[in-house]
Amino acid sequence: MDILVSSVVAGVLIGMVLALVALGLTIIFGVMDIVNFAHGEFLMLGMYTGLLTANATGMDPLLGIPVAAVVGYLLGVACYWGFIRFLLRGPMVAQLLGTFGLMLLLRNLALLLFGSEDRGVNAGLLVGKSVDFGMGVIVPATKLAAAALSLVSFVGVWLLMNRTRVGKALTATALNAQAARYMGIPTERMNALAWGIGGATVTIAGALIVNFWSVNPYVGLLFTMIAFTIVALGGFGSVPGALAAGIVVGLLMEIPGIWDSVAYATEWDWMMDVPVTSFKYTFVYLAYFVIMVVRPRGLFGWKH
Amino acid sequence: MGRKGKRTVVTLLAALVALALPAGPGRAAEKVVKIGVIYPLTGGAAAAGRELRAGVELAADIINNVMPGIDMEMAKSAGIPGLGGAKIQLLIRDHEGNPTLGADLAKKLILDDKVDGILGCYHSSVTKTVSAVCEQYGVPMINGSSTSPALTERGFKWFWRTTPHDRWFTKDLFELLKGLTEGKVRGVPAVPKEEIGTIASACEKTEWGSHVSGLIKELADQYGFKVRKSLLYAAKSADLSSEVRSLKASRAGVYLFASYTSDAILMVKTLKAQRAAPKVIWGQDAGFEKPEFRKTLGDDIVGVLTRTVFLPKVADVKKVAGQVNALYKKRTGHDLGGASARAFTGLQAWYHVLNKAGSTDPAAIQKAANEIVIPGSELVVPWAGIDFQNTGSEMGQNVLGSGLIGQYQKNDKGEIVLEIVYPFDLATADMIYPFPGWK
Numbered sequence: 001m002d003i004l005v006s007s008v009v010a011g012v013l014i015g016m017v018l019a020l021v022a023l024g025l026t027i028i029f030g031v032m033d034i035v036n037f038a039h040g041e042f043l044m045l046g047m048y049t050g051l052l053t054a055n056a057t058g059m060d061p062l063l064g065i066p067v068a069a070v071v072g073y074l075l076g077v078a079c080y081w082g083f084i085r086f087l088l089r090g091p092m093v094a095q096l097l098g099t100f101g102l103m104l105l106l107r108n109l110a111l112l113l114f115g116s117e118d119r120g121v122n123a124g125l126l127v128g129k130s131v132d133f134g135m136g137v138i139v140p141a142t143k144l145a146a147a148a149l150s151l152v153s154f155v156g157v158w159l160l161m162n163r164t165r166v167g168k169a170l171t172a173t174a175l176n177a178q179a180a181r182y183m184g185i186p187t188e189r190m191n192a193l194a195w196g197i198g199g200a201t202v203t204i205a206g207a208l209i210v211n212f213w214s215v216n217p218y219v220g221l222l223f224t225m226i227a228f229t230i231v232a233l234g235g236f237g238s239v240p241g242a243l244a245a246g247i248v249v250g251l252l253m254e255i256p257g258i259w260d261s262v263a264y265a266t267e268w269d270w271m272m273d274v275p276v277t278s279f280k281y282t283f284v285y286l287a288y289f290v291i292m293v294v295r296p297r298g299l300f301g302w303k304h
Numbered sequence: 305m306g307r308k309g310k311r312t313v314v315t316l317l318a319a320l321v322a323l324a325l326p327a328g329p330g331r332a333a334e335k336v337v338k339i340g341v342i343y344p345l346t347g348g349a350a351a352a353g354r355e356l357r358a359g360v361e362l363a364a365d366i367i368n369n370v371m372p373g374i375d376m377e378m379a380k381s382a383g384i385p386g387l388g389g390a391k392i393q394l395l396i397r398d399h400e401g402n403p404t405l406g407a408d409l410a411k412k413l414i415l416d417d418k419v420d421g422i423l424g425c426y427h428s429s430v431t432k433t434v435s436a437v438c439e440q441y442g443v444p445m446i447n448g449s450s451t452s453p454a455l456t457e458r459g460f461k462w463f464w465r466t467t468p469h470d471r472w473f474t475k476d477l478f479e480l481l482k483g484l485t486e487g488k489v490r491g492v493p494a495v496p497k498e499e500i501g502t503i504a505s506a507c508e509k510t511e512w513g514s515h516v517s518g519l520i521k522e523l524a525d526q527y528g529f530k531v532r533k534s535l536l537y538a539a540k541s542a543d544l545s546s547e548v549r550s551l552k553a554s555r556a557g558v559y560l561f562a563s564y565t566s567d568a569i570l571m572v573k574t575l576k577a578q579r580a581a582p583k584v585i586w587g588q589d590a591g592f593e594k595p596e597f598r599k600t601l602g603d604d605i606v607g608v609l610t611r612t613v614f615l616p617k618v619a620d621v622k623k624v625a626g627q628v629n630a631l632y633k634k635r636t637g638h639d640l641g642g643a644s645a646r647a648f649t650g651l652q653a654w655y656h657v658l659n660k661a662g663s664t665d666p667a668a669i670q671k672a673a674n675e676i677v678i679p680g681s682e683l684v685v686p687w688a689g690i691d692f693q694n695t696g697s698e699m700g701q702n703v704l705g706s707g708l709i710g711q712y713q714k715n716d717k718g719e720i721v722l723e724i725v726y727p728f729d730l731a732t733a734d735m736i737y738p739f740p741g742w743k
Binding site for chain 1: 346347348350351400509532533534535536537538540542543545546547549550552553554555565566569570573576577578579600601604
């Protein structure tokens, strides 16, 4: 029973963080219909920013989040003005290949700057600490903090999108860029802002994740795949959809734990012998495939 | 002809005379034997790569120079006497943990650099592809540190392995567990079988880890232990929390791992975060024995066991090990470990084989390798020696090797050190049992 509850709690917590990873992707896609293949690399840079800030200043890695947010925002905006806006003039395939190229560039830059070794945070206020909720449910403090801060970021972005003039302008650009231009909305700047927000949210997620996952220049690919799944499940362009889908994906990743809880509760040897843990990401990709086939719009999709 | 013209002619003539002179003794082209060394210098196992490289470079220095303070045959002369004092030249390449890249590098070393032999490759998966290339081209390869049993079960004629392999090491582990139940372990009264009778293992998914996982199941059956969970995970995983939850769910008394450095560190961190409380934690060398593992985790590894082939404590029973270790420590700042000691021994085997062969002709090297017996007194590792099997099911396997099991403990100075707990007669400290857990 404890393993079942532990797995569900872990799935929800990691799902909230993964939702933040996907949030930037869904905003960028929602505003300008462009799929950013370099999204995972933005996250990887966020992880390195959090890690290096903590190492350089000696402060807690969680305090590196504002630095990561600024780096992500500037990177997103710079990518848009320097690169993406030119891609928008080309066909869809140029956009895909362009962001794919950006992915390779960022990955290899990281390889050059940071080397290929895995690095992680080994010291910090919450690193190595756990919270015991009783019933055998023990949650690492870093994951708890990451989930809470992810939720705060989500609320912040939701308020920005729905309660401010800038957010309304962003939504207008997403719904109909041409009409928005007629209404005097500077859509180019809105696109850049979308990239900035997208970049900031994903680097914040990176700075949160580096507290409990290790980072290397190749780590982005896994997160890109997971983010795609979340966006597809939650619906392209939907902020609440990303949160709900993130939690669903988090739970999918915990299927092995749920399987084990049944295996050990029933003492069925054949269940124990099935190597479910080896396929923990397979369930996520399977869900992505099924959603694409059954409901391409996702659960909360609002774009057509 | 003006003065300037004369000076030019004189200069040209002088240059021509200088070129035509026979080369003096100082300018003789030094004879070298080229050994291609293929190790993981970047990537997840880069930490191990640094150790391997340092070990092999130290061995090359001892071969190429007279080193009076080292009681080894290869330290007594500069170069290889059997080859007229030829020096060893290492051509070190980085396979990044990638079997395909490893095979490409082997081809380049053989075809472009014309190496006389190959040494490598740490990862069993890379050794597998590289040795296949060597077999294809008939180039001798000595492997010092890959431990997948399958490597010497292929009947290869150009492949020799100095290190014992995982079947031997895993057997050592079960002997230790059996010894625990029989009260044979120093400082530990007999442990009831039910405390450690159940096992859960987590091994990385490449050639090496998958094999270890299979061996654990096989030997657990033989020794009467029950494997409650046996899982494989992707090497260089960014997160192992669901794996650790799975281990905890099994309620096993013994956790066994086969992990490379970054995974070993992450695994222990995750075990600590989830407050796992097994009685025994054992790692199959690799990541569990690297300086980074100790440096990163500090006190968190007190009580963790790792199999190894070399510990600085070996110096207490082997003088030559202490001599080489002191030299290694002077260069790198830390003691020899399983990886560096075996890399050193791998090149040492090359020296003895080449010396016996008296030629770099592959057939002569093959003959020498199949016939050679290197006494244990020559080696830094605590083996009876090196004697390659050249018939039967384990072609090319050294049959005189053996392993150690060490446990991380804190010494009087507060440093984390590895104490020998197995073999029982070599134990250097009381074993800490049960695993003390984490604060």
